[in-house]
Amino acid sequence: MKLRFFRWMVIVPAGLALLTAGCASSLTSSSPRQTTIVEGEKHLSGTVELQFDAFKNPGDRRLRLTQTPMCREMISRETVSRKQLHGVLPAIIEIGFFGLGILDLVVANAIVTNSENRTPIEDVPTGKMVPCAVVQPAADQQVIFQFSGTNTLQYGLTDANGMVELDAPPSPGETAYTNVFVRTGAAKRFAGAVWLMPAP
Amino acid sequence: MKRHFLLFHAVVLLNLLPACSVFCAEAMHFSCSAQVAEAFGKPLMQSFIETSGITVNTHISSSNLAISRLLNGFSEIAGSARALNVHEIESGLIEIPICRDPMAIIVHRDCPASSLTGDQVRRIFNGEVENWKPICGTEMPITVIVPGKDTAAFENFQRMAMHMNDIRYDYMTWKSTAAVEAVRYLPGAVSFIGHVAAYDQTDIKMLDIDGKAITDVTYPYIQTFSLVTRGKPSPQARAFIDFALSERVTNFIVTHHMFPVID
Structure with a gap:
């Protein structure tokens, strides 16, 4: 009985361990x-576009437009x-006996x-746009205003400080906000909505 | 006690896993009216995905449902074929109109009619006229098919063509664009839809209204397609708006006989 126990519990595993030594490597x-x-490290592209933002001057009808150079976050694929x-x-089995399995x-x-x-x-782009330079006034930009609830458009030009005057909306009591767009060549860019009533 | 503590944390982690897959990736959730989706189509969406790297999960439904999903936070941006109401504006929704699309009165290609007057349209859709004979001399029963009442197509048509009078119909489709499919298989059928949905369909004919073709700028039934955001748009939504205002999409709008709003 003792011999059988000794054979099964010690000799056989030890034999197995010896046989499997160096097996993993x-x-x-x-x-x-x-x-x-796999996807590697993330990095920024060069400036790909400008993000425009419009802010209303409190107390008057003037808007301030800013522009932020935006870079695309890229991730390298390799x-x-x-x-x-x-x-x-087999290496794990070895560990219990001689520790050789670890090696x-x-x-x-x-x-x-x-x-x-x-x-x-x-x-490849990750889909994230990241500001990559300081915010500047959007000078000499052609601006398009579209009043909510209408398809009426107004046009303006920003000065050197990015300021532009907003004319009165066609129906002042009913116009909640105006969408502000900046023309960039043949395309337009959304600069935000400016609330003419107290914003909700 | 310790077992309960571990179990609690395991449950919390399991609950966070699906949420992470939805919100952690650079994905944008877009709820879109069927008409708007049909107007801009998959190639443009694919082009946006490729150039921006933003994954877009689009849910196509009626305009009402798309706006409701936006209001309830299921999406960052919605595409709608109807204007926002006062309540929605007060909730902070912002509508950015992209283009105006003529709403076509569509019939099967074998239908003898080629044009209608505004009055004939009203009489067909309120059930007064049930046969094509008094309109174009050919004996053929009229089958009126309308998009679901919840769709912007139905609301816009009722406002523009029916002057808010009731519409009587034989069949109603759940999705606005499904009306095109229905008309294709019924020779006497008539329906209405944003014209791009029926643009390349050889089995469908678009009727002139009051002598004005669908491409005419004075065509009477025009609906506006807009993008809608909840307050200030997310960076992904803003990229999508800018894409919709890009030269490429503007060219697409013009070549498909729609009219850009911001020009």
């Missing part, structure tokens, strides 16, 4: 490389090619780390 070393695409970790289970796992892990090869593929 040799299996990992001989494994083929596997390539995956291929990562490396060997895969194998033989983890085996460390070596196997080092093989994986050393085999890593990163190649950048492309930069």
